[in-house]
Amino acid sequence: MQLQELQVLPLDAAHRADVFWQRVAERAGAWLAEQGASVRDAVLLLPFAQQLAPARRAWVQRSAQWQPRIETTHSLAAALGPNYLAQAQQISFDPAIDALSAAQLLQGQSWAQELRRRDPRAFRLALTRLVEAAHALLRAAYQRAPARREAFWQQARQVLAEVPGPGRLERALAAVALEWAASDGRQAATDALFELRPSAWIQVQAGGPDPLARALLDEAAGQGVPALCLVADVELDEVFAEAPPLGRIEEALCSDFEDLAQCTAACVLQHLAAGRAPLALVAQDRVLVRRVRALLERQQVPMLDETGWTLATTPPAAQLMALLRAAAPQAGLDEWLAWLKSDLARDLRERAGGAALPLLEARCRAKGWRMPQALRADLLAPSSARLWELAGAALAGLREGAPRRSLADWLAALQQALQLLRAEPLLQQHEAGEKVLDALWLSRSPWPDSAHEAALREAQLRYADFVAWIDETLEAQQYVPPAGVEPQLVITPLARAMLRPFGAVVLPGADAQTLGAGGKLPALLSDAQALAIGLPDLQQQREALAYAFAQTLRAPALSLLRCHAIGAEPLAASPLLDRLQLALARGGHAPLAAWRDERPQRALLARPQPRAAARAGGLLPASLSASGLESLRNCPYQFFARALLGLQEQEELEATADKRDYGTWLHAVLHRFHEQRLAAETPEDDGARLQRLALEQQAQQGLAPAEFLPFMASFERFAPRYLAWLAEAEAAGQHYAAGELERSVQPFADAPLQGLVLRGRIDRVDEQGADRVLIDYKTGSLQGLKAKVARPLEDTQLAFYAALMAPELGAEAALQARYLALDDGKGIAEVEHPEVERTVARLLAGVADDLRALHGGAPLPALGEGSSCSYCKMRGLCRRDDWSEAAP
Template identity: 45%
Template sequence: MSASATLFALPAGRPDRAWWQVAARAVHDWARPSRVDLRDAVWLLPYSALLPAARQGLADVGGWQPRVETVATLRAQLGPRLAAGGPGPDAVLNRLQAAQWLREVPAGAAWARDDAQAFRQGVDALVRTAEAMQMRVACLAPAQREAWWNEARALLAGSQGPGSIERLLARVALEWVASDLSVDADVLRRLRPSGWILLRAGGPDALAEALQREALESGIPGLLLDADPPPSEPFALALHGQPPAEAVCHDAETEAQAACAQVLAELKVSPVAQVALIAQDREAVRRVRALLERFGVAVIDDTGWRLSTTRSAARMIAMLRSAQSLRPGGADTTAADRRLEWLKDDAIGLAQPDSLVLLEAHWRGQRLADDAREKAEAFWVDAQARLAPLLGGRRKALSDWLRALSALCLADTQEAARWRDDPAGRAVLLALRLEPHAAHDATWQTLAGQATMSLDDFVAWVDEVLGDASFVPPHDSRARVVITPMARALLRPFDAVVFPGADERRLGAIEPQPELIPPAAAQALGIEGTAAQRERETLAFAQLLRQPRLTLLRRAAEGSEPLGASALVERLRLAWLAAPDGARTLPRVSPSLPVRSERAVAVDPPLPTAGSRWPASLSASAVEALRACPYRFFSRVLLGLGEVDELDRGPAKRDYGNWLHAVLFRFHQGRVPTQDLEADRDRLRQSARDEQDASAYSEADLLPFLASFEALVDPYLRWLHKREHEGWAWAHGEQERRIAPPALGGVALHGRLDRLDQHPDGRVELLDYKTGSVTSLRSQLTDRSEDTQLAFYAALLACDERGGLRPEVVNAAYLALDDRHAPVSLPHAGVGESAMLLIDGLAAELARLRAGEPMQALGQGAVCEHCEARGLCRRDHWSAPASPAKNGEGDTAPSDAGGPA
């Protein structure tokens, strides 16, 4: 009969300094009669965060101390890992090795080519299975391994029927592990301490207990300090203190707020209180952390974040996906967004911010001057050249891709500093092995040279690596709140624990993952399965009951779906009801964030003044904004604010108008007037095709508009031929004009004229294309003083070199192109006179604003209902609606704050 370790059951209660002293005394009390020299003994703990507490407990007791380690820290001190053929500690390298092996088989190469996502999932499953087998083999004595290999090969035999692919991958994993002739854990077996001491908490540590068991067989004594409750009564620890509190919240947001409130309340209990925030629901904990930061509470995050969620990782992925979009056929509906995301955080965009602003405006469909558009396009050409190392359209070795990426990130000293000076940036460089010292491993260099990838494969690989890596940001050593997973909270001396996510979906609901080894075979081989994972989670949850105060929070619903308490919480509730001193329930709490009272203050309409914020020139839309509402002019023009269109939206009505403008310009430019309807029809349709090719929209995007355009072709040509028969001829299109009337005091007017036609008698007619409602345009022209646009364009056209107006030479009309009777000409009668009135009124308004008259928000009419500045002027929060000013007789008089009539 083999010897067994001495068992000592550690007491219940808070794992504070006194509790660890009890554990240390148990070690000394065991060592004396067992004749164990503690100087040569080893005490293994479940995880490294417990090392300081255990060492402090030993120091308090005094005397000789054993070596206090975890399995991982002890192994690291015994020398580097032996070079072997099996899976190593580097998950990236393991996946790369597995993928390379599978691709060497014709069927595997075809799988990777035909279904890349399923291939990557298969590689992940293979690596997970190999790591699980490796862990099991590490727990076996060398003499037991050959029998285990044979049993595993027998259980995984067979290549036909359901699950044949899974069995094949499992056999690959098995032979991969079997190729490792020297099991890394055997280094620990060669260590001959005077005794092995284990602390069991949260379930057994299979390798540590295997080492102790083998040592016992060779005559080395062992001590097992058991901190876990009995398996039959996992919640027995709950009966030795006060019951946990429970908070049921309405939804995810209120749960996060309640968790934050509870943390704040616990911190107020004592100036040195240490509070654990359990990261069972990472999404909720991120929200709690953000709330805590608002209250100035520093935290220590044991778990960290996925590296892929950091800004540096997002910057890396944006650069790679921008390169993807530059390949033939690589651009899609999100390409412009990805490119801008990269440029706004890249060296070329930071060095030329003005060019970047122009490029974004160009991509958003804004009409730019020719020189501005050329500057934006030249900037994009330079940006594409920067990505040239990542282009080429062929498969390359992973090492070649990484060299190209390293050249982009590290070749320039300033750019390299941006990566290396940022902790997350350094983590990205190390994860991708872009730093020279990170790629010295010979196995890595061999595999990186053999693995060939397309650009798409490389981007997917980078995304996968960054998604698997963790980033733990630097923290304030004075922080009293620790974010930690449940398994790393056990036996730590916290004053309170706040546990959000204690619902049936997030706690105790481990879903079995699709694995390569069937459950029965895994059990026979001793590989940990779902049942063992559930048992570990139950014990970890039970260990939290040692803490002085535990608050469990959950939400009552997930969207519209009701959500109940976790099965572990229900078991705890039953254990508490069955307590010897009578039926008790878990107390309910309703933590809420601090509320402060604020005195209500009336919100008055804003009254800003222009000051010195005058632009060099005004457009027609700026003048129209001034006339509609002075505050709208203030926000749009003087502050330069405005709504930004979505980059990747589908084409809207305005885009159709811009496209149609460009088509008609192509059609008329260089055209010789003719009455040949068929020739003009072909020319107009060809112009549409050319403009479609030049635009960013596909035929599918423009399909609704192409149908409208096709319906316009013949009516437009008939109208044009009739107009040309009357003597009118197209003279100019898309012409930029700028004038500086002296009356405006140095402010110029600028605009782009859609079209100018000329008559042999010297008359000139300005035509402004419109795709809007004919009824609306007619209504606008009923009162000539209300039509700003044609009057403004007429002023641009009629102004002479000295700034004077010659209104008699100008006619103007809207040409409605989107009507069933289109085209419809809607002339502005007396447009020259309207232009003169516009200039005079604008001059008077500008003079008043320069003199300090406030630009009041009017808050009236249809303009206000659809104004993008409504939230800025706080129209919906005014104390009372704006009303017209009253004169001395009690009658109303219109305010002249609305600009020139």
């Protein structure tokens, strides 16, 4: 029988935030006197631990006599005895550990193992949802009296059994979650509260009903123990029906994320300047709050962050994940270099020498190495080779050995790597480093016979699963930075801001997407199922949020900030703000005031950005390549940046193979094929030779078979077509002579061009009688090549290579130049450059004129047009997107 007494604490001037707990002490003290209950033997339960200090101060100020025991349900349970340890296969409420236990539970389920084989990612998602549902169900059971728990489980079974229709997998997972939670068998730490016999129970309700506290009061009332519930909750729609607002309520509309962050920081500073400290900053959007925190730290605002952020986003966690990514079997050189640049590899860098890492990275980019397998230590500087050797030895324990190991073995290998790197002291130097080591069981051992110890010992994981477990563990843990001295600002969630004596409350993100958009249910349960079982449904969660929001109105000042749009899409105000506006209107009060931005304004004069241009009078490049000449014709400013300033964009070392990797690989395969074919002492089938060299070159370049599979499939179609073309060419008297020829010439004898070197690499030269055939391999569009040579004077590449070959031609020899299109679906196609020798003469004359003009001080403007501009790597240098004038 529910006999507890209810009393309402309204939202009026007598119950504002700074005096609220005094009213609680008065009400509770008077009620205890009426009941004749001993004050010192009574228990006063509060919603959150942050409310304990102001409540206790209020009782001390009220009387120097005894005060009740002021606790939360969890703090009181912790004082009564230790928590019960989760045994093997029991729920530990650690999501990462419980996911491993859930995987063990599903080993005997054929439908689950079929899902695991068919779709490993879907299986991991199923585990996550199973654990989420099991946690929700067991927490709900723990909020009931022990004697009522069996009825709760029976009700849950009945609800889940009545679900018709599709969703067989979800129903099976929900059933497993229910039985797993129901079979836990442990007592909850809070069960000791039901055995406690105080002189009276008093509960302060704020933010909606507390099921556990309500169960305690119901049980006590049924046993004749006095029970009082002081309800601080008020209906948001009627909050001002009997009393006016207690302070200024203002709203700020912002244009975008950064404007919202800037205005929030400014609002906080204005409140502090007005003496409204301590101040609450309500944390809803983690990214926004971190930006606001950074802005306020620049202003040296002392603050306490009660929310923190996930441990995975801290520097020690990021460095540890960089190490794990480098140790992965398919890790690319980018992952290795990222790890070697981190603090965890500092000792390696010091042992190898200060310049080892820059030299290693430069050589990898110069050689185009993408995978560690392609790296050749004999081509590295001694210090770089030493660094690479030390790095490989440090990660050997993670990279070598059995592909499937227990979680404990993986953690031991990780700890060994950290010891070899001498990295544990570095991690511990950071505030979050010790917590990272602790969360991953690297600085402590799990309790014997616990769920954690069993999962670490029994779970058999591949490396990818181990890294996923590390990531999930770090994501599930929160890092709360230490508090400053006498914080003026408290960053806290909305629920924990309730009933605390803040001078003002600042709530950013008061929009429909962030505040009041809806609650969250376990993915395996519908809203109707949650309600029928006894879990908080979406409506109850929305009501609890509205109650918590209404409590902010007890503050002397409330600032609500929101964006009015996301990009081009309008963003409405939160439904809670709409209800607040209606409540003000019903009470006959003024609507929300507009926030006044008191930041000083400064007018900035517009500075139009003119078209970039340069002059290089008296300067010439020492050498010129075909691509350099192409850039001079495409855009003079691009030539200035590349050829005269020597700027080059570093190539990415991504592990994923792309069309450029395919082109480099195919050039190398064809060169090795013809060289071996030319020097072969024993016959070998051309098709077999080509296939063998293709695989050898793939391994030499470190191209992963899985990533390169589409290109190998293309090569399978290419090889017979190429051999057919080769046979036809040789039948016509054309034979391979040489390939990958480095050539340079100095065609200009007069100043200022005397000594200028034209240099380049020619893919291939064939002989046809006394003539020479210059061939350039292309893996691009055949139509594009035909369009090029249709205007010979615009095709600089073949003409440039022909100029490099000119000194080697005899008086009787003629030169032909052609592109060889390798990717045409109909076969290998030749695209001839007509009358190339005449084009060479025109090209050299044009180059000479252009370079003399450049040397004489002719301008080098940025053209800002054409496809070459769209893909130009110097686009950021010329500021093409910021020009105030349109391109011609």
